[in-house]
Amino acid sequence: MKKLINDVAEVVPDMLDGLAALNPGLSLLQGSTIIVRADAEAAAARGEVALISGGGSGHEPAHGGYVGPGMLSAAVAGEVFTSPSTDAVLDAIRAVAGPAGVLLIVKNYTGDRFNFGLAAEIARAEGIAVEMVIVADDVALSAHGEHAGRRGLAGTVFVHKIAGAAATEGRPLSEVAQVARDTAAALGTMGVALTPCTVPAAGKPGFELADNEIEWGLGIHGEPGVQRGALEPAERIVGRLLTKIIDDLSLKPDDRVALLVNNLGGTPSSELSIVAGSALRYLRERRIHVERAWSGTFLSALDMAGISLTLLRVDDQRLAWLDATAQTTAWPALSGRVAQASVKPTPAAPVAASGARLARESSLRRVIEAVCACLLEAEPVLTEMDQRVGDGDLGISLSRAARSILHEIDTYPAETSPGAVLRTMSATVRRVVGGTSGPLYAVMLLRAAAMLEQSGGAAAKDWSAAFTAAVDGVMELGGAHPGDRTMVDALHPAAVALRTALARSSMDEALKAAVDAATSGAAQTASMTPKLGRSSYVGDRALGFADPGAHAVGLWLAAIRSSLQT
Numbered sequence: 001m002k003k004l005i006n007d008v009a010e011v012v013p014d015m016l017d018g019l020a021a022l023n024p025g026l027s028l029l030q031g032s033t034i035i036v037r038a039d040a041e042a043a044a045a046r047g048e049v050a051l052i053s054g055g056g057s058g059h060e061p062a063h064g065g066y067v068g069p070g071m072l073s074a075a076v077a078g079e080v081f082t083s084p085s086t087d088a089v090l091d092a093i094r095a096v097a098g099p100a101g102v103l104l105i106v107k108n109y110t111g112d113r114f115n116f117g118l119a120a121e122i123a124r125a126e127g128i129a130v131e132m133v134i135v136a137d138d139v140a141l142s143a144h145g146e147h148a149g150r151r152g153l154a155g156t157v158f159v160h161k162i163a164g165a166a167a168t169e170g171r172p173l174s175e176v177a178q179v180a181r182d183t184a185a186a187l188g189t190m191g192v193a194l195t196p197c198t199v200p201a202a203g204k205p206g207f208e209l210a211d212n213e214i215e216w217g218l219g220i221h222g223e224p225g226v227q228r229g230a231l232e233p234a235e236r237i238v239g240r241l242l243t244k245i246i247d248d249l250s251l252k253p254d255d256r257v258a259l260l261v262n263n264l265g266g267t268p269s270s271e272l273s274i275v276a277g278s279a280l281r282y283l284r285e286r287r288i289h290v291e292r293a294w295s296g297t298f299l300s301a302l303d304m305a306g307i308s309l310t311l312l313r314v315d316d317q318r319l320a321w322l323d324a325t326a327q328t329t330a331w332p333a334l335s336g337r338v339a340q341a342s343v344k345p346t347p348a349a350p351v352a353a354s355g356a357r358l359a360r361e362s363s364l365r366r367v368i369e370a371v372c373a374c375l376l377e378a379e380p381v382l383t384e385m386d387q388r389v390g391d392g393d394l395g396i397s398l399s400r401a402a403r404s405i406l407h408e409i410d411t412y413p414a415e416t417s418p419g420a421v422l423r424t425m426s427a428t429v430r431r432v433v434g435g436t437s438g439p440l441y442a443v444m445l446l447r448a449a450a451m452l453e454q455s456g457g458a459a460a461k462d463w464s465a466a467f468t469a470a471v472d473g474v475m476e477l478g479g480a481h482p483g484d485r486t487m488v489d490a491l492h493p494a495a496v497a498l499r500t501a502l503a504r505s506s507m508d509e510a511l512k513a514a515v516d517a518a519t520s521g522a523a524q525t526a527s528m529t530p531k532l533g534r535s536s537y538v539g540d541r542a543l544g545f546a547d548p549g550a551h552a553v554g555l556w557l558a559a560i561r562s563s564l565q566t
Contacts, residue, residue, distance in 0.1 A: 008201050012057045012077055019064050023329055026067055033057075033077040033084065034092045035064040040073050044098020049167040049176045050074070052092050053105040053160060055112050056081040058199070059220055062157065062299040065330025071164035072105075072328075080199050080302070081221045083111030089119035093128060101129030101173040105159055105180060107152025108136035109221075131177040135159050137187035137310065139248040140217025140226050151219045154262040154299040155187035155310040158322075161331060165321035179321075183312070188245035190217055191264060191308030192237055197222045197301045216240075220264070220301040234271070238278040241309045246286065249311060253287035258312045258322060258336070261295035266305035272296070275307050280338065292322055292336035356414035363564065364415040368425070370563035371556045372402035378555050385548035389530070394548045397437045404432040419453030422446075422466075437549065440474050440487070447473030460507045464499050467514075471495045478532070482521075485528035487549035494518035494557060511561040518557050522550035 005011050012033050020028040020035060027038045037043060044050060053063045054076030063075035073096040078084035093102050102123070106116045113134065120130040137155035163180040171179070193215040196205035199222060206222035209215060214237070218225030251257065261276045276295040283290050291314050299308075314322070323335065358365045375398045382395030405428050413420040426445035430438060448466040455462040471491045480486040482493070497517035501510035525547035529540055 003198075003200050005200055011200050012079055015057065015060070016064065016077060019329070025069075025327060026064070026329075029091065029095055032088060032091055034074060034088060034095065035067050035077070036074040036092070036095050037067055037069070037072075039069070040096040041098075043069070043073065044096065044100070047100050047170055048073075048098070049100045049171070049173050050093075050096040050098060050102045051105060051160070051164055051167055051176075052076065052089070052096065052102060053156070054078070054084055054089070054092070054116075055107055055109065056083055056221070058197075058302045059299050061297060061330035063160075066157065066160045066164075066326075066328050068326065068328035070168055070324060070326030070328070071160050071331060073102075078111075080201065083109065083115050086115045086118045086122070089116050090122055093119060093123045093130065094126075097123070097128045097130075101131070103163060103167070103173060103177050103180060104130065104132040105156065105163065106132055106134050107156050108134050108138075108149050109151065112152075129173055131173055133159070133163075133177055133180040133184060135184045135187070137184065137189040138217075138219065139188045139245050140190050153189040153191065153220060153310070154260055154308045155184070155189045155312065157298045157331075158187060158258065158260065158310065158312050159183050161326060162318060162321040164326060165324035168324065183318070186249070186313040186318075187310060188249045189260075189308050189310040190241045190244050191220075191225075191262075191306060192216050192241060193218050193225065193264060193301075193304050193306035194231070195266060195303075195305040197265060197304035199302065215306075218306075220299065222301060222304070234274050235278040235282070238275055238309065239282050242279060242282050242286075242311070245309065245311050246288070249313065251286075251288055251311070251313070254289065256289045256291050256314050257283070258314050258318075259283070259290050259293040260298060260308075260310035260312075261293070262299060262308045262310065263297040264304040264306040264308060265297070265300035266303045267307055272307065275309075279309060290338050291319055293338050294332050294334070294336045296332060298330070356416070357410060358412040358414055358421060362415040364418060364421060365409065365412075366566070367560050367563045368405065368409060368421075370559045372406050374556050374559035375399055375402040375552070378552065382548050382552055385545065385551060388545045390548065393435055394437055394552065397433045397435055398441075398552060401429045401433045401438070401441065404428050418457040419449040419451075422449035422452065436478075440478055443473040443477045444470040460502055460510070464495075464502050464510070467498060468495045480532050483528065484532050485525045485530040485547050485550075486532055487547070487553050489525050489528070489547065490518040490521040490550035490553035493521045494553065508561065508565065511557070511564070515554060515557045515561055518550075519554040522546050522554050525550050 016028055020026045025038050027036050050073035052074045053072055056078045058080040066072045067075050074092040076084040076088050076092045104116050106112050120132050123130045135152040135156045136150035138151040138153050141150045159180050162183045163176055166176045166179045196207045198205050207224045212231050214231050215225040216227040263272055272295045379395040379399040386392045386394040408428055412424050422445045426442045430442035448470040451466040451469040480488040482489055494514040494517045498510050498514040501513040
């Protein structure tokens with residue numbers, strides 16, 4: 001497993017050095033793995049209770065990312081997935097303690113409890129007021145099973161935030177500790193993993209999962225979960241996680257909660273948004289009021305792909321503490337307030353003129369349907385070709401356009417207005433297909449439509465002129481020319497061949513010439529170095545593979561000819 005590190009033995013010191021160097025509000029205690037607030041002494045002098053958390057590294061941005069005004073005073077980092085030593089915790093206590101005392105916020109893992117607990121004992125013997133709160137928010141484990149107790153998970157971040165806000169208000173240690181305990185008792189978290197994680201020193205995943213498997217109810221140290229199952233749609237996974245949390249917290253309709261959607265390390269932001277949307281819908285259906293919600297990476301397990309969901313019971317006071325300012329690198333700047341009306345109506349498009357529609361028996365409709373069928377059939381081939389030299393979306397994009405056209409074709413104008421038909425097709429394509437192919441095919445249809453609206457489209461030469469105009473539109477919008485290794489290398493020779501052959505041959509023979517020219521042009525792209533588009537990033541590695549966009553042109557031109565022969 002590849003990692004961006006310098007030395008396996010120096011992962012934690014190097015990480016903390018970078019974190020402190022990037023943030024003027026943080027300091028790294030010399031010769032240690034302890035991050036402290038740069039203004040810790042001033043905060044202590046103001047009578048604020050100091051908050052310390054920590055544990056094994058590998059959970060970034062926890063815990064150093066939560067050090068700063070409004071949250072933690074210090075974070076103690078152990079080696080990856082290993083509790084920090086007692087002396088390291090003790091050094092942190094001594095560094096930030098003031099007259100108001102210190103609160104230790106500890107996730108419920110044996111090593112953390114032992115080392116933080118012993119450090120607290122020693123500090124008390126030195127005359128420092130210390131209290132410790134254990135966070136055990138993992139609802140995947142029963143509260144009284146044969147195990148070391150429920151684990152501390154991402155809900156710990158809520159405890160950091162709320163206790164930090166209470167401490168900033170100048171409340172005494174006993175009150176801040178009670179606020180933290182009450183918050184921890186009102187939490188529930190459960191996670192699911194799509195992949196294991198890899199500890200740098202181990203160099204291999206902690207467990208194995210098949211492509212269609214997920215791990216339910218796991219912790220944050222690379223260990224397996226409580227159950228393994230088949231991959232399901234996100235909304236089902238979310239529903240199962242939230243049902244477990246809701247039942248554990250005995251939540252009822254009209255209860256108020258805060259939601260945390262946490263990335264375990266390797267989950268894309270797009271998937272987090274899908275999960276967040278599913279969670280908000282599910283809670284709305286259960287009539288549980290989500291007062292605040294955040295989505296992001298809060299407490300991870302290295303590079304594990306997966307998520308955890310946390311619910312926290314809230315009242316007005318907890319909401320005020322959640323809303324209080326926190327100047328840290330990891331707590332979100334956004335308020336977390338949930339949008340009440342997140343969807344606005346789309347501006348209405350111009351309404352098509354009423355009148356006759358494209359008849360099922362019309363030749364133009366037969367051509368359109370043949371092209372769509374061709375693109376749907378070619379989707380896997382075009383996708384595979386595009387994956388070799390581009391981003392792999394061409395087959396999907398063209399098949400999406402084809403499906404939408406077939407879905408809307410009954411609303412298209414009659415064949416007597418071919419320009420209007422192509423203009424309407426262009427609107428369909430540009431609405432449903434983005435990327436590169438969408439605008440290019442949309443402008444192709446628009447230019448052809450404009451030419452047909454001028455000529456009427458009654459003669460073969462009118463369609464040839466429309467095709468030439470379409471190709472010119474693609475070249476102008478895309479900036480491509482023959483030889484650049486794009487769809488133009490099939491379109492341009494096809495347009496020339498069609499125009500030339502029509503002067504002396506039938507429409508069918510002219511179309512054959514166009515198909516042959518497009519097919520030949522597409523084949524020649526295999527020996528061209530790409531100059532435009534995503535393929536240009538691949539460079540010479542694209543040699544030997546035909547351009548998929550050019551290949552597609554040959555396919556749909558052949559489909560046009562075949563449909564007109566029947």
